[in-house]
């Protein structure tokens with residue numbers, strides 16, 4: 001079985017700056033990290049490999065610096081890593097991103113004999129774009145079933161059995177077979193830290209680069225040209241919250257607070 005893990009490199013800060021001229025994120029000088037849920041996806045791939053045997057492959061679309069994220073995933077224990085990187089991929093929306101990932105996975109699948117014996121694992125959502133669209137769109141492109149919000153995964157006699165979070169408290173148990181795409185929640189596991197050996201070994205492995213030519217991608221389907229969405233404006237909303245500092249004894253402060261809450265019709 002092949003397991004493809006989709007890994008996105010994201011800014012490692014909660015507040016990003018936006019260039020007002022170009023409406024794009026200012027990434028210079030900002031540390032980057034693996035999207036947190038993608039670490040859960042890597043961990044799940046490694047757990048599945050240990051339990052059932054599999055070949056684990058990390059795949060990312062991004063600029064050359066996204067190699068760092070793949071290198072970290074290799075250090076955690078993935079077998080191989082591919083970076084889909086090309087100026088032609090820049091400016092991709094979720095549709096163009098998932099199309100590029102689809103081309104990457106199908107190109108890699110061409111070499112394998114058991115072409116249906118594979119699993120794709122994504123994070124449920126990325127902390128920067130936050131749309132949760134890439135996993136489902138990628139499954140559609142691959143023409144395989146998808147199960148989102150996965151918090152438990154098992155393989156039994158060739159059957160895939162997953163638990164999926166549903167409406168908060170409820171859990172749905174779903175059975176399907178490979179190939180399938182799942183997107184995982186952070187509750188699925190606790191990602192491991194790379195060991196020293198893992199880090200050293202990761203530098204002995206090559207992160208393989210694939211361009212739009214390697215993927216035989218048509219320019220109208222990738223990058224900004226292939227994007228159906230158009231960003232009109234990006235801005236950080238102004239914080240409207242006011243604060244009130246209460247002074248006096250505890251009793252006086254409690255009375256002032258109750259008065260204010262009544263005034264604002266909150267009690």
Ligand SMILES: Cc1cc2nc3c(=O)[nH]c(=O)nc-3n(C[C@H](O)[C@H](O)[C@H](O)COP(=O)(O)OP(=O)(O)OC[C@H]3O[C@@H](n4cnc5c(N)ncnc54)[C@H](O)[C@@H]3O)c2cc1C
Pocket residue numbers: 006007008009024035037038041059060061062090091092093094095097098101121122123124125126127128129130131132133134135227229230231
């Ligand atoms: C018009 C437009 C232009 C844009 N231009 C740019 C740009 O120039 N530069 C830029 O960085 N962003 C750009 N974006 C944002 C870009 O669309 C998203 O970063 C990207 O499509 C992923 O969407 P998301 O972050 O919502 O991922 P989600 O759908 O929330 O991610 C879910 C999961 O999908 C997988 N995944 C998502 N993205 C990738 C990836 N790249 N590689 C591997 N796996 C992935 C991961 O497993 C992730 O956990 C643009 C968006 C629009 C609409």
